[in-house]
Amino acid sequence: MNRQDALFDLAGPGGQADGSPPDDTPAPSNTHAPLAERLRPRHIDEVIGQAHLLGAGKPLRTAFEAGRLHSMILWGPPGVGKTTLARLVAGAVEARLIVLSAVLAGVKDIRDAVVEAEALRASGRRTIVFVDEVHRFNKSQQDAFLPHVESGLFTFIGATTENPSFEVNSALLSRATVHVLKALDLAEMQALLARAAETLQAPPMTESASLRLIAYADGDARRLLNAYDNLLAQSSGLAQLDEQALERSLGEQLRRYDKGGDHFYDSISALHKSVRGSDPDGALYWLARMLDGGADPRYIVRRVVRMASEEVGNADPRALRIALDAAETYERLGSPEGELALAQAVAYIAVAPKSNAVYKAWNEVRAFVKQDGSRPVPMHLRNAPTKLMKGLGFGQAYRYSHDEPNAFSAGQTYLPDGMPPVQFYAPVPRGLELRIADKLAELQRLNAEAAAAAGDTGSLGQLPGDEPGANQA
Incomplete structure (x- = not known):
């Protein structure tokens, strides 16, 4: 059976209605498991992030506390707690959690889950079927859940990184509540890093190194913890973890995906100056370097729109329209398909006639108005x-x-x-x-x-x- 971990019995008889496992369930002790798994929250109050869902009076907090079960789609980027929330939901309602991976599972695995849920219902147990990456299931596979969700045989929870409006069948979507999960912000990532350091009794980390590691993780808790675990494994004996240790640990990954560092801003500067210098080859090269290095394409899109206005302006007003069209195309297609439209806009802006006349005029007008009086x-x-x-x-x-x-x-x-x-x-x-x-x-x-x-x-x-x-x- 192609099931991820096959079966989780997180809340058998004696499970906690607050989302924690039974009191006699020991905490995971497998020191060989990834750090992200070892630090996975076992109580709702241990979850870092998602305050808009788990804060006082918020939807999932209310469901946890009341022990109410409803089918749901958890939509959010990687490493923000989708699987963790599914496990905590199962604990909160004393249900058996069956986990399927849409990458590996097929209709047969769904049938097996149905048989298991029927057996559990006969013994008075509730079942949750959690499908990770549900967007990877095709229409017929998604349809296989419908009659059993309708009959109440099991509660369905799907996790997806893609917009469920496009990737989940409307019939299944109409039977589930969509909860949008957010990437962890700086403060939340810092709190997670502090928890990991305390748990592992790790040496202190310099502020610059921790900020750089957090930038590398980009809101993904799993990525942060795995990188931190790797850092500790390769820094045995150090009294302090600094940027040099981080670079030795992550190597080229960190140098390429230096989202908040000098390399990132140097690259966007090189792209902008290549466009200004009317060199489409240079502009396309730096665009590819940034995308390959993990830069957020939406950030690049915003910069390209600015380039069209700042560097081309009224010398060719079509440049701004082409940049905006590229932005819209990328929002519709995403990566990698939408990147071609972005490349098209960069090439056009690079070869377009250049004028910063409006840019200069606007800055001069603003400066004049700021120092001048309020003329009637x-x-x-x-x-x-x-x-x-x-x-x-x-x-x-x-x-x-x-x-x-x-x-x-x-x-x-x-x-x-x-x-x-x-x-x-x-x-x-x-x-x-x-x-x-x-x-x-x-x-x-x-x-x-x-x-x-x-x-x-x-x-x-x-x-x-x-x-x-x-x-x-």
Whole structure:
């Protein structure tokens, strides 16, 4: 029978309704088992993380305390406690837990579990069937659970790292409550590491080494504990565990997956500079290096979107749209299929004409506004929704550009009265901004002609760029 650990009898007669095993059940003593298994919580209060499910008054805490059993899907990344929660649920309701691995099991194993559950029911025992990686079961295998979940023969618990909306049959999904588990955060990972160190009476670990190990684990408790166990095994006799010991222990794994360290930020810097330098080969190389090293593709997606805006801007506005399309495609397909769209966006942005004109203009505007006073809005630009406001002159003399020749109200100003002349946005002579620059030059000419015709250039203020000391972007 292809069952993972075949059968767990965690809560036979005398089991605890709070989620712990019977009092006479000894704690695991197999020192050869992985550290993650040796430290697996045996009581709900020992669980680190998932406070949104296990905190006071939260769904699973309430179920534990009341001893109520319901079918559920536990959805979350690896190493966050899905199997542990299934075991604790079984202990809380005094049920026998049958564990199936969807990687190894088939329909025959499901039938065997059904036979076992029927025998247990005849003896007055309840059964939970836990399916690890349930998304790997096909439709017919998932359908095999339905009649028995419906009849109440056993309670079904499925664990998955994939979105159950797409990977679990709707019929089975409708009969189960989906609980979303979260990756452990920094504080939770630190607490777990401290528990492991105390349990094993390990030597102290430097803060930099512990933070680097936690970054390597990336919210995965199992990965953290296994790496820590390996570190201890290879650091016998050391009075302190530092980064050098960690690098010797994890080797290339740590150097490649240095999510929070210099290598990670150096790599994203190299990617960004390759794009800025219009080198698609370099950009694709660093993209591949980051993905191969375990960087979160969603982080890279965000950086690529920024590159499209910061480095290309209005020289080719399509770059931003392509970057956003790549982000959407990746969300739909995930890895590895979605990575091709990301590579497509990186290559396009790299070869696109470059302009940081808007980036520079925006930074300059923000700096100007921060140090400048709060200038009032000119009267002709103010909104005038009421008769009183119109009577006060709000909106008076405003010219509606669509009613003007070429939809441009030449000579009309849009900056606060008395503000010094500025030119924040200065298009570069590349790509679409060549045409934008020509357009702005023509509008500036029309403004100058309007001012001359009015015979009062002072009322318009000096035109941007006419004064040697004008604020150029």
